[in-house]
Amino acid sequence: MNKKLLSGLALVSVAATGFWACGEGNINGKDLNDDIAMASNDQDLQTLKDNALDECRMTPDCYAKYQGYLEGTEVPTSVDNPVPDVNSSNSNGGGNSYTMPNVSSSIKIARSSSSINIIDNPVESSSGAAPITDDSFxxxxxxxxxxxxxxxxQWQFKANSKYPGFDALKIAKATYTWSFAAGAVDDGTGKGTTSGNITYANSGATTASVTVLYDGTPISVACDPLQVNGAAITGCTCEPDVAIPDVANxxxxxxxxxxKCATVGATITGYEWTGATGTGESATAAFxxxxxxxxxxVVVSNDDNTKQSFTCSAVKAIDASKPDYEFTDQGNTNAIPFVGNVDATVVFxxxxxxxxxxxxGTCTFACQVDRGGTGDGKITGSIGTVEIVGGDYVTATIDxxxxxxxxxxxxxxxxxxxAGASCFVAW
Structure with a gap:
């Protein structure tokens, strides 16, 4: 018997159409002794066949090589060459020896209950066409x-379910070939729509693409760029010159x-702003x-191809001519009640x-919590740039x-x- 196929991890199973699918995705033909030995148990054989087909379909390399055969579009060539049923007697002098016919490289085994086509060397499937570039796929x-x-x-591909003629089953059967820029190292652990772990020896922007063998047609999709940073940029702060702009006038x-930007072994070279207009260390916006x-x-760059993004402090405008609330006197008798959360402009x-x-000097801005029956007394907030944090009674110091x-x-x-809080100005 073919010991190579039946021993250890090399054996996965036997395919339904008579070929062996091995763990590395190769297809090997069985020898005649294998056929006879396995013909003794139809149910086990059928299970092995089914497992082999599933294994090959789930293994990208195997499926890509034998897609036509698995989908039934490649018809195997064979010759009739019957093999005796192991349940029949063909003995010499009562022994268990069999006289076997000559076997060609592609044979058909005929049995009373089933038949098996064996292909020693199935033809590998290939579209033979150059990939179609279609990023809408x-x-x-x-x-x-x-x-x-x-x-x-890792890189990942996601199919567009609205692509014309999209078929989820065909996507499930698709195979993926990844292409990366020079200097990228793939550890080979990729599976399906996700690439292996890719390591880059060089810094800078880099690209990738994936070719999807979809229903026999190779479709190439360009990936979003990846930024590979070199020397780190740290410590940058980004602050406004006006914390609370008043647009009343x-x-x-x-x-x-x-x-405060710092980079070791490199030099800061540029700034790219989003949300404000500028090209250097400063940028402006109008309220x-x-x-x-x-x-x-702001994205800060250095000469080691590093681009690091930093978020600036937020600024929100007020309008003193359109206050939401107005404080006109001190003391809790002049408190203003607030129900629920507040995000407003107040005028003093x-x-x-x-x-x-x-x-x-300074004075106190205070808030007394209204628990409302189920509250826990904890509130947070701010008045101007001063933080408010505390329990049932909280205060902030203001000018x-x-x-x-x-x-x-x-x-x-x-x-x-x-439920809310009542707030007031105190001495």
């Missing part, structure tokens, strides 16, 4: 972006500036209406001198100058599980 992108030089990353321009909010991002019009001559003359401040209050 699906999308392809790295699973992480950016990465650092020497770091591993017209548009206000805010400037964000990048600082023209209340509640307009801008949060720019307390009388000059309420806190002493010169309106200098007295901000409480007079119609000064506007943004007010944010997150009441959590509480």
């Amino acid at each position: 699906g999308t392809c992108a790295p699973l992480k972006n950016p990465i650092n030089k020497g770091e591993k990353v 017209g548009p206000v321009t805010v400037t964000w500036s990048v600082s 023209s209406e209340k509640d307009q909010e801008i949060t720019p991002t 019009n307390l009388p000059s001198g309420w806190h002493g001559a010169g309106d200098a 007295v100058a901000n409480t007079i003359g119609g000064k506007s401040l943004p007010f944010v209050l997150n009441v959590g599980s509480n």
